[in-house]
Amino acid sequence: MGLVNKDISNGIGIITLNNPRKLNALSTSLINDLCVCLEEMIEENARVVIIRAPAGSKVFSAGHDVAELPTNGRDPLTYNDPLRLAVRTIEHFPAPVIAMVEGSVWGGACELVMSCDMILASEDSHFAITPAKLGVPYNISGVQNFMITGGVPLCKEMLFTAQPFPVNRLVEAGVVNHAVPVEQLEDLVMQIANQIVKNSPLVISLLKEELRLLSAAHNLSPETFERIQGLRRQVYDSRDYQEGIRAFFEKRPPEFKGS
Numbered sequence: 321m322g323l324v325n326k327d328i329s330n331g332i333g334i335i336t337l338n339n340p341r342k343l344n345a346l347s348t349s350l351i352n353d354l355c356v357c358l359e360e361m362i363e364e365n366a367r368v369v370i371i372r373a374p375a376g377s378k379v380f381s382a383g384h385d386v387a388e389l390p391t392n393g394r395d396p397l398t399y400n401d402p403l404r405l406a407v408r409t410i411e412h413f414p415a416p417v418i419a420m421v422e423g424s425v426w427g428g429a430c431e432l433v434m435s436c437d438m439i440l441a442s443e444d445s446h447f448a449i450t451p452a453k454l455g456v457p458y459n460i461s462g463v464q465n466f467m468i469t470g471g472v473p474l475c476k477e478m479l480f481t482a483q484p485f486p487v488n489r490l491v492e493a494g495v496v497n498h499a500v501p502v503e504q505l506e507d508l509v510m511q512i513a514n515q516i517v518k519n520s521p522l523v524i525s526l527l528k529e530e531l532r533l534l535s536a537a538h539n540l541s542p543e544t545f546e547r548i549q550g551l552r553r554q555v556y557d558s559r560d561y562q563e564g565i566r567a568f569f570e571k572r573p574p575e576f577k578g579s
């Protein structure tokens with residue numbers, strides 16, 4: 321596979337994001353390769369899947385590929401956006417998906433990692449949720465995922481500051497299951513994966529889907545949905561949205577005007 325590597329043995333699948341030139345940015349092509357890998361893992365009866373970057377990575381993923389964010393008045397994070405597709409594919413995958421994190425995780429890659437069933441990270445990893453820095457109106461299900469996973473106080477601090485947070489802050493909040501010295505990370509992940517593989521795949525698949533449905537059981541009236549979408553449109557139609565993306569590629573701090 322082009323931008324991801326795939327390996328499976330003894331029911332344990334390992335998917336390695338492998339586009340270091342683009343810092344594993346979640347481009348359409350990388351996400352497509354990831355989703356194809358996950359589909360193949362179902363066919364090959366993987367009992368657990370580990371998503372990782374190559375050992376020693378300084379950046380796990382730089383998040384959404386900014387070059388693919390539309391600047392022509394289109395919603396940048398619609399239902400069919402590659403990031404949304406990847407999140408749903410992981411959430412619906414019929415077995416546990418473990419994010420094994422080394423390095424820094426940026427923007428939408430934080431949501432991708434948080435959509436996994438467990439996060440095990442090296443103790444020097446960092447997580448930055450950056451829509452406010454780029455001027456991007458994050459979408460409803462993404463904000464809901466952050467809220468459910470991290471809790472509102474931590475999410476507000478991460479979303480409003482758009483700064484990298486050390487992994488221990490996410491361990492304290494219960495977002496990250498374990499943070500260990502990097503040399504212990506792979507052994508711990510494999511230990512947990514081997515524990516999972518010994519148990520009933522049918523029961524685990526049922527439990528995963530039960531937990532997904534129960535945690536996402538939030539009523540959103542059509543009027544509330546439309547109000548949020550209207551607010552989001554005001555942002556992605558704004559000059560600030562264009563400025564955020566332009567500033568990123570010009571490698572300068574954005575000058576947001578609030579319009």
Ligand code: YXS
Pocket residue numbers: 341342343345379382383384385386387426427428429449450451452454456457458569
């Ligand atoms: O200048 P060249 O051509 O070498 O390209 C640079 C960067 O522009 C490029 N690059 C990216 N290209 C597209 N999308 C990205 N997300 C992205 N990130 C980086 O990669 C080349 C090397 O980057 P450089 O020189 O900055 O590397 P570095 O080692 O000094 O810094 C690594 C990072 C990850 C700290 C830095 O690249 C960075 O801060 N990247 C942006 C991280 C970020 O804010 N990601 C959010 C993307 S938007 C998103 O996920 C959602 C839509 S939202 O914003 O809503 O969360």
